[in-house]
Each structure stands twice: as structure tokens, then as C-alpha cells.
Amino acid sequence: MQRFDRYVLSQLMVLFGFFALVLVSVYWVNRAVVLFDRLIADGHSALVVLEFTLLSLPAVIALVLPLSVFAAAVYVTNRLSGDSELTVVQATGYSPWRLARPYLIFGVFIAFLMAVLTNILVPQAMQQLRDREQELSGSLSAALLREGTFLHPTSGITFYIREITVQGELRDVLLSDRRQADRATTYTAERAYLLRDDEGPKMVMLAGMAQTMELDKQRLSTTNFADFTYDLSGLISTGRTRSQKTDAIPTLQLLSDPAAIEAINGDTRGEVLEEAHSRIQGPLLCVVAALIGYAALMIGGFSRFGVTKQIVFAIFLLVLVKVVESAAAPVVVANAALWPLIYAPSLVGSLMVWGLLWQAARPFRPRRRAQVTEATV
Numbered sequence: 001m002q003r004f005d006r007y008v009l010s011q012l013m014v015l016f017g018f019f020a021l022v023l024v025s026v027y028w029v030n031r032a033v034v035l036f037d038r039l040i041a042d043g044h045s046a047l048v049v050l051e052f053t054l055l056s057l058p059a060v061i062a063l064v065l066p067l068s069v070f071a072a073a074v075y076v077t078n079r080l081s082g083d084s085e086l087t088v089v090q091a092t093g094y095s096p097w098r099l100a101r102p103y104l105i106f107g108v109f110i111a112f113l114m115a116v117l118t119n120i121l122v123p124q125a126m127q128q129l130r131d132r133e134q135e136l137s138g139s140l141s142a143a144l145l146r147e148g149t150f151l152h153p154t155s156g157i158t159f160y161i162r163e164i165t166v167q168g169e170l171r172d173v174l175l176s177d178r179r180q181a182d183r184a185t186t187y188t189a190e191r192a193y194l195l196r197d198d199e200g201p202k203m204v205m206l207a208g209m210a211q212t213m214e215l216d217k218q219r220l221s222t223t224n225f226a227d228f229t230y231d232l233s234g235l236i237s238t239g240r241t242r243s244q245k246t247d248a249i250p251t252l253q254l255l256s257d258p259a260a261i262e263a264i265n266g267d268t269r270g271e272v273l274e275e276a277h278s279r280i281q282g283p284l285l286c287v288v289a290a291l292i293g294y295a296a297l298m299i300g301g302f303s304r305f306g307v308t309k310q311i312v313f314a315i316f317l318l319v320l321v322k323v324v325e326s327a328a329a330p331v332v333v334a335n336a337a338l339w340p341l342i343y344a345p346s347l348v349g350s351l352m353v354w355g356l357l358w359q360a361a362r363p364f365r366p367r368r369r370a371q372v373t374e375a376t377v
Helices: 003-041 046-055 057-082 085-091 101-137 140-144 251-256 258-265 269-295 308-334 336-361 366-376
Strands: 157-164 170-177 183-197 200-214 219-231
Touching: 003 046, 003 057, 003 101, 046 057, 046 101, 057 085, 057 101, 057 269, 057 308, 101 251, 101 269, 170 200, 183 219, 251 258, 251 269, 258 269, 269 308, 269 336, 308 336
Parallel strands: none
Antiparallel strands: 157 170, 170 183, 183 200, 200 219
């Protein structure tokens, strides 16, 4: 690579790192706030929230990489144009096609990173995230151990604890069981303990009373007990094996055997192929975004008023590419045979880049030609 290419590429990498850091921080903080509200409300610790936010980070990075590539390309091209560096380099004989080389190399490099993310890191992180969600869904402490709150771990069950001591003792416990259609039983106890054995979790209640209401006869019976053991296994998920989500399955498996995944997960073949080919389309979009950010700013030439119009035009082109992407995905989901449409955004973006660079290399200036004609006459 020549010195100018290295110079432009270094500028692109620095600005890309800056924009990626800013965008990832914004998206990640928003994601962390949602997870914090949901997990803390379910009784989980801050370490669990941190673990979930870290596992969601690869997906957030993959989401913002194309935007960061585009922003870096636009910013660097705008600065080179504003400092007249592009004008000087073009005066030495560099065409817009030749100047696009560092942007192409930059886009290919980021596309490689994006491919590693979307095809390796993101599926692994999503699988681990699903496993942790499944483990936490069967967490006894997160489901029941919350002071001063009426909990409903399952339909027909109400559970309340006034206080939990540091020794793990539950004080002033109420448990209402209305799962049977003909009767409702309410257990109250001064003290209780949660235990776990081979048969599942249980609660031992001490110094309490059971009140059973026979709904059909409208008859209430009470029983005082010194100790009573209540089986909690029916109230809490035991961590049964669930089918693997499509976003956590490796790309090669999605492409090689979509029928098996369709049978196991219940997803349609279109959904499976859309997920697989979108992981390949995403890295290609990084290359297209870098070239659009450069090419759109090359069609206006030098102006003392800057390239604001070209920047707005570049943003419009990128939005148009994303619109094509959004329109293609539902079509593929509905008809798996149309999976090549997933690559339509990259194709449309490439045609845009070709047209912009062709226009920049062969500018059409009718006013200047008219002035030359008048001067000749």
C-alpha cells in the first residue's frame, strides 16, 4: 500500500474506533437498563445483571458496526475534502476509483470482524444467554425469597414473606393454593425454611395453620400444625430441556440442515434461511456502507460551503439500503425459495457506489460548457 492509502486507512480506523465506542456504549447502556429493571425486579443480584449485559454485548457490537463504518467514511472524506487534501491528490492524477481503494480495504477488514461476530461469537453468546435464562427460571431464591411482596410463581398460587433473617429463616409466611377447582387452601406459619433434596425443593413450615375452604359446600376447616412440609416442585420450573433458538445455532448448521432445525424448533424454513443468510449479508453491508460514505461525498467537487448536501445524500442512500433490507427479510421468511433476496441490499448499494464513482470520474457540467461556447462565439 502506498503512503496515502496508509494515511487514509489510519484515519478511518481511528474514527471507526471512536464511533463504534460511542454507539456501542449508547446501545449497551439502554440494553443494560432494561435488563437491570427486569432481573432486579425478579430478585436477581447485580452480578447476574452484569453477566447478562456482557453476554448481550456481541450482538450490540454487530448491530452498530455498519453504522460506525459509514460514519467513519463520511467523517474522513469530509475532513480530507475540507482540508483540500483530496483536491491535491486528484491533481496528481488519482481518480475517484483509485482513491476508493483504502475505503475498500477498510470495509473488507471490518467485514471480516463482522463475520467473526455474526457467525461465531454472537451465536455462542446467545446460546449461553439462553442457558443462563433457563437456569434462572428454576431459581428457588429468585422466585420466592422476596420480603414484603405478594408473589404469584404460578397460576393459582400466592406467596408472601414478611421478613427473611440473615440465617435464612422465613418469618410470617402465607401460602394460598387455589389450583384445585373445588377447594382453596391457605397455609400460614410463624417460621419456615426452604430445603432441597433429591425429589425437589420443599418448604418446612413451623407453628402454623392450614385453612381449607370447600367451595362446593361452602365449608371451612382449619388444622393447626407444629411442622408441615410443602412440596414446591410444582411451583418452580425444574430446568427442562428446551429447543435451541435459531439465533443460537451455528451458521453452517443452519445452511446444511434447515429441515431438521425446522422440525425441532418449529421455525419455518424461510425463518431459518433468513437468519443464516443475514449473518453473511451483514458483513457485506459494512463494505457497502464504507464505499457509500466515500462515493457520495465525491460527486460534488470542492466547495467553500462544505459538503453538507453530499452528507445528507449519503445518509439518504444508506437509509434506502436499509429499507431494501427490511423489505427483503419478510419476503424470504414467507417464501424460502427467495433467499437470494437477502443479498439485495448489498447489490443495490454496490450499484449506487458504481454510479456515484462513475459520475465523480466523469462530471457533467452544462453551465461551464455553455460559458465556453459563448466565449468562442
